[in-house]
Amino acid sequence: xxxxETGTRARVxxxxxxxxxxxxxxREAAERSERIRRxxxxxxxxxxxxxxxxxxxxxxxxSFKPTEAIFRDPGLWPGADFTAGNYGDGWTALEYPFHHYVxxxxxxxxxxxxxxxxxxxMAAYAFARLEFFGKKLFFxxxxxxxxxxxxxxxxxxxxxxxxxxxxxxxxxxxxPKLLATDGFFIFLMVQFxxxxxxxxxEAARIDGCGHVRIFWRIIMPLSLPALATTAIFTFxxxxxxxxxxxxxxxSPDMYTVPVxxxxxxxxxxxxxxxxxxxxxxxxxxxxxGFFLAGQRYLVxxxxxxxxx
Amino acid sequence: xxxxxxNRPAAGADRGGxxxxxxxxxxxxxxxxxxxxxxxxxxxxxxxxxxWFLGLGLITIGPIIASLYFSFTDYSLIxxxxxxxxxxxxxxxxxxxxxxxxxxxxKYVFISxxxxxxxxxxxxxxxxxxxxxxxxxxxxxxxxxxxxxSVAVAILWRRIFGANGLINQILESAGxxxxxxxxxPGWVSDPEYxxxxxxxxxxxxxxxxxxxxxxxxxxxxxxxxEAAQVDGAGPARRFWSVTVPLLTPIIFFNLVLQMINAFxxxxxxxxVSGGTGGPSDSTLFYTLYLYQEGxxxxxxxxxxxxxxxxxxxxxxxxxxxxxxxxxxxxxGD
Numbered sequence: 142x143x144x145x146e147t148g149t150r151a152r153v154x155x156x157x158x159x160x161x162x163x164x165x166x167x168r169e170a171a172e173r174s175e176r177i178r179r180x181x182x183x184x185x186x187x188x189x190x191x192x193x194x195x196x197x198x199x200x201x202x203x204s205f206k207p208t209e210a211i212f213r214d215p216g217l218w219p220g221a222d223f224t225a226g227n228y229g230d231g232w233t234a235l236e237y238p239f240h241h242y243v244x245x246x247x248x249x250x251x252x253x254x255x256x257x258x259x260x261x262x263m264a265a266y267a268f269a270r271l272e273f274f275g276k277k278l279f280f281x282x283x284x285x286x287x288x289x290x291x292x293x294x295x296x297x298x299x300x301x302x303x304x305x306x307x308x309x310x311x312x313x314x315x316x317p318k319l320l321a322t323d324g325f326f327i328f329l330m331v332q333f334x335x336x337x338x339x340x341x342x343e344a345a346r347i348d349g350c351g352h353v354r355i356f357w358r359i360i361m362p363l364s365l366p367a368l369a370t371t372a373i374f375t376f377x378x379x380x381x382x383x384x385x386x387x388x389x390x391x392s393p394d395m396y397t398v399p400v401x402x403x404x405x406x407x408x409x410x411x412x413x414x415x416x417x418x419x420x421x422x423x424x425x426x427x428x429x430g431f432f433l434a435g436q437r438y439l440v441x442x443x444x445x446x447x448x449x
Numbered sequence: 450x451x452x453x454x455x456n457r458p459a460a461g462a463d464r465g466g467x468x469x470x471x472x473x474x475x476x477x478x479x480x481x482x483x484x485x486x487x488x489x490x491x492x493x494x495x496x497x498x499x500x501w502f503l504g505l506g507l508i509t510i511g512p513i514i515a516s517l518y519f520s521f522t523d524y525s526l527i528x529x530x531x532x533x534x535x536x537x538x539x540x541x542x543x544x545x546x547x548x549x550x551x552x553x554x555x556k557y558v559f560i561s562x563x564x565x566x567x568x569x570x571x572x573x574x575x576x577x578x579x580x581x582x583x584x585x586x587x588x589x590x591x592x593x594x595x596x597x598x599s600v601a602v603a604i605l606w607r608r609i610f611g612a613n614g615l616i617n618q619i620l621e622s623a624g625x626x627x628x629x630x631x632x633x634p635g636w637v638s639d640p641e642y643x644x645x646x647x648x649x650x651x652x653x654x655x656x657x658x659x660x661x662x663x664x665x666x667x668x669x670x671x672x673x674x675e676a677a678q679v680d681g682a683g684p685a686r687r688f689w690s691v692t693v694p695l696l697t698p699i700i701f702f703n704l705v706l707q708m709i710n711a712f713x714x715x716x717x718x719x720x721v722s723g724g725t726g727g728p729s730d731s732t733l734f735y736t737l738y739l740y741q742e743g744x745x746x747x748x749x750x751x752x753x754x755x756x757x758x759x760x761x762x763x764x765x766x767x768x769x770x771x772x773x774x775x776x777x778x779x780x781g782d
Contacts, residue, residue: 182580189572190589193653197596199615200605211608215618264501272487273494283501286509290713290763292736293756296743297512297519303526320504327501352493381599383716384736388744399600399716406604407723414608421601432595436588439595440660 208415231416242401256318265330333367370442519753537754561651573662591656603720610636640731665699
C-alpha cells in the first residue's frame with residue numbers, strides 16, 4: 142500500500158519531471174531559434190547599412206587617395222596610397238580659398254537660423270495661443286505654403302529682388318527666413334506649443350504678464366526642444382540648399398559652398414577628382430556633425446511633422 | 450457670430466473669476482469690456498504675425514500673382530514686360546523640350562517614389578519588431594535623407610556611376626571572377642541609364658519616410674496582431690489585413706509628400722548633367738528646364754508660364770491624392 146503509494150507518487154513526480162524537462166527543452170529550442178532569427182536579422186540590417194553607407198565611406202576614403210588610385214581601386218583602405226594632398230589642392234583650386242566659401246555659407250546659414258527662430262516662433266505663438274479674426278483661414282493658408290514649390294515663385298522673386306538691388310547679396314536668402322516663409326517650422330512649433338499646459342500662461346496673466354512677456358519668458362524657454370529642431374533643420378537645409386543660392390549669388394566672391402562646388406565640378410577634368418571629392422567631404426562635414434549632435438531632435442521633428 | 454464672440458469671453462471671465470478668488474485682479478467683466486479684450490488680443494495676434502503677413506504678401510502670394518501676370522508677357526528683365534496674351538502657353542504646346550522635361554519628371558516620380566516608399570515600409574516593419582539597437586539602425590538609414598539633396602552627394606553619384614567609376618570597378622572585378630569582361634556603359638553619360646542613376650539616388654533617401662512609418666507602426670495596438678494570430682492569420686495575412694489598413698493614413702501622407710518632393714528635383718540633375726539636362730535631355734527635369742529658360746535665357750515670361758503649369762500639376766496631383774484617399778485611406782471609426 143505504502144509502497145504503492147510512494148511508487149505512484151514517484152511515477153507522478155517522474156511524469157511531472159518529464160513534462161518539465163520537455164517544456165524546458167522546447168523553451169530552449171524556441172530561444173535558440175529566436176536567437177538565430179535575431180542573428181540573421183541583425184546580420185541583414187548591418188549588411189544593408191554598409192551597402193547604404195558604402196558610397197559615403199568610399200568618398201571619404203577616396204578623398205585621401207591620389208586621383209589615379211581612385212580610378213583603380215574600389216576598396217576603402219587607402220593603404221600605401223594614403224595622401225592628404227587632395228585637401229590642400231582642393232582648398233586652393235578655385236578663385237578664392239575654400240574657407241572663403243565656407244564663411245559665406247556660415248553667414249547665410251547663421252542668419253537663416255536666427256531668422257527662422259524669430260519669425261516662425263512669433264507666428265506659431267499667435268496660431269497656438271491667441272484668438273483672432275481669420276485664424277482658421279490663415280492657418281490653412283500657412284499649411285498650403287508648406288506644399289508650395291519654390292520654383293513657382295522664384296521668377297517674380299528674382300524680379301523683385303533685382304529691383305531692390307539685392308541680387309548678388311545674401312539678403313534674398315536671409316530676409317524671407319526672417320519673414321517666416323518656412324511654414325513647416327511654424328507648423329512644427331504650433332504643434333509643440335499646443336502641447337504645453339495652458340495653466341502656466343494663465344498664472345502669468347494673473348500676475349499681470351502681457352502676451353509679449355508670456356511669449357518670451359514662458360513659451361520660448363519651454364519650447365527649447367522645438368527651437369532646437371528648427372535650428373538644426375534650418376542649418377542642414379540651408380547649408381545644402383543649392384537652387385536659391387545658385388540663382389541669387391552671381392559673383393565668385395559671394396559664392397557659398399554648394400555653388401563653389403558646382404563651379405569646381407564644371408571645371409574638373411579627369412585629373413582633379415581627388416581634390417573635388419575632398420572638398421565634397423568638407424561640404425558634408427558640418428551636416429554630418431549636426432546630424433550626430435542633434436539626432437534626437439531630428440527624429441522627433443520628422444516623426445511629428447513628417448518632412449524630409 | 451456675435452453669440453460666439455460674446456460667449457467665449459464670458460466663459461473666460463468666469464474662469465478668471467474662479468481662479469482669481471485669491472484676490473487677483475480678474476473679476477467677471479461686463480460683455481463690452483470682454484469684447485474690447487478680444488479686440489486687443491486680435492491686435493496682439495496680428496502683431497505677432499506681422500513678419501509672417503509681410504512674407505506671405507511679398508515673398509509668397511505677391512509673386513504667385515505676379516508670375517500669373519508675367520506668364521502672359523514677354524519679359525527679359527531689360528525694359529518692360531510686353532503683353533503677348535496666351536502666346537507662352539501656345540508655345541508650350543509645341544515645345545519638344547518641355548514635353549521631354551515632363552516625360553522625364555513623370556517617369557522619375559512614378560518609378561522612384563513607389564520604390565522609395567516600399568523600401569521605407571519594409572525596413573520600418575523589420576525595425577518595428579523590437580530589434581535591439583533600433584536608434585543606431587534608424588540613424589544610419591536616415592543619414593542619406595539628410596545628405597541626398599546636396600551638391601556634394603550629386604558629385605559623388607556622378608563619380609560612382611561614371612565610366613570608370615565605383616560601380617563599374619566592382620562589376621568588372623565581379624565579372625573577372627567568372628572570366629567575363631563585360632563592356633559596361635558610363636551610366637551617367639548614357640541616355641539610356643542616366644535617369645536610372647537619379648532614381649537610385651532618390652530611393653537611397655528612403656530614411657525620412659521610414660522614420661515616419663516607424664512612428665505610425667508604433668500606433669498600431671499589439672492586441673490586433675494577437676487577435677489576428679489567434680484567428681489563424683499568417684504573417685502575410687496580418688500584414689495585408691492589419692498593418693496596411695491601419696497604416697493607410699501614414700502611407701498617404703508619405704505618398705503626397707514624397708511626390709511633391711520628387712516633382713521639385715533639381716540639384717541632382719543639375720550637377721550630374723553639368724546643368725544641361727543631358728545626355729540628350731535624358732535628365733532634363735522640369736525644374737531644370739525652368740531654370741534654363743528663366744535664368745539661362747532670361748525668358749521670364751515663359752518661365753512664369755512654366756511655373757504656373759508646375760503649380761497646376763502639383764496642385765492637381767495633391768487634389769487627386771486627397772480625393773482618391775477617400776477610397777483607400779482608413780482613418781478608424
